[in-house]
Amino acid sequence: MRKDGIVIAMGGLHGTGKTTYAKALAQQFSLRHVSAGEAFRKLAEEEGLTLRELAEKAEMDPSIDRRIDEAVKKEAALGSVVIDGQLAAWMAGDNADLKIYLTAPDKVRFERIACRDGLTLQEAEHTTREREAREMRRFKELYGIDVKDLSIYHLIIDTSLLPLEETMKTLKNIVSDYIQERGRRR
Numbered sequence: 001m002r003k004d005g006i007v008i009a010m011g012g013l014h015g016t017g018k019t020t021y022a023k024a025l026a027q028q029f030s031l032r033h034v035s036a037g038e039a040f041r042k043l044a045e046e047e048g049l050t051l052r053e054l055a056e057k058a059e060m061d062p063s064i065d066r067r068i069d070e071a072v073k074k075e076a077a078l079g080s081v082v083i084d085g086q087l088a089a090w091m092a093g094d095n096a097d098l099k100i101y102l103t104a105p106d107k108v109r110f111e112r113i114a115c116r117d118g119l120t121l122q123e124a125e126h127t128t129r130e131r132e133a134r135e136m137r138r139f140k141e142l143y144g145i146d147v148k149d150l151s152i153y154h155l156i157i158d159t160s161l162l163p164l165e166e167t168m169k170t171l172k173n174i175v176s177d178y179i180q181e182r183g184r185r186r
Helices: 018-028 036-046 051-060 063-078 088-095 106-117 121-143 164-185
Strands: 007-012 032-035 081-084 098-103 155-158
Touching: 007 018, 007 088, 018 032, 018 036, 018 081, 018 164, 032 036, 032 063, 036 051, 036 063, 036 081, 051 063, 051 121, 063 081, 063 088, 063 121, 081 088, 088 098, 098 164, 106 121, 155 164
Parallel strands: 007 081, 007 098, 032 081, 098 155
Antiparallel strands: none
16 A cells, blocks of 8 residues: 555656656656666666666566566555656556556657667667567566556657657646646545
8 A cells, every 4th residue: 555645657668758757747746756767777787787788687587677676666655756667557556646658659769769878870779679579578478567558557648749848748737637636536
């Protein structure tokens, strides 16, 4: 049972803006921010591995994913948080008040990743497609989760349709309206 405050779970494939929008929402609504992707990157750094190497290791050692996912579950149970990650909506489960899925065309995602990670567009596309295929298999084997099943989400937004500020304004309005409506129901 969740202790306190709203819980927003933000999912989507790599390069859709999960962390960018989650951080902004957390700041706007004075919530904590937890990123499964950042936790995975930090773990890779701590172990002196690249993301690809850690992903390969995770294929052989399910405890890597479980460790990150259990931490996400605990954060959701504490409440007052925006959690981002491919499995955030599933891991937050019933503790999530709002489950938001972010999407963007592949070309846009790969451009964002190339810019963020200092890769060529071709490198970003290749590594991202490979990484997502590996993750899809892992998540299906480990939890029976199909990340392409969007039926658990309350809201789906294409982050390429509008500039970042406009998409953020839309998300803030939706969350604000949800919080007000939730307050009326209590």
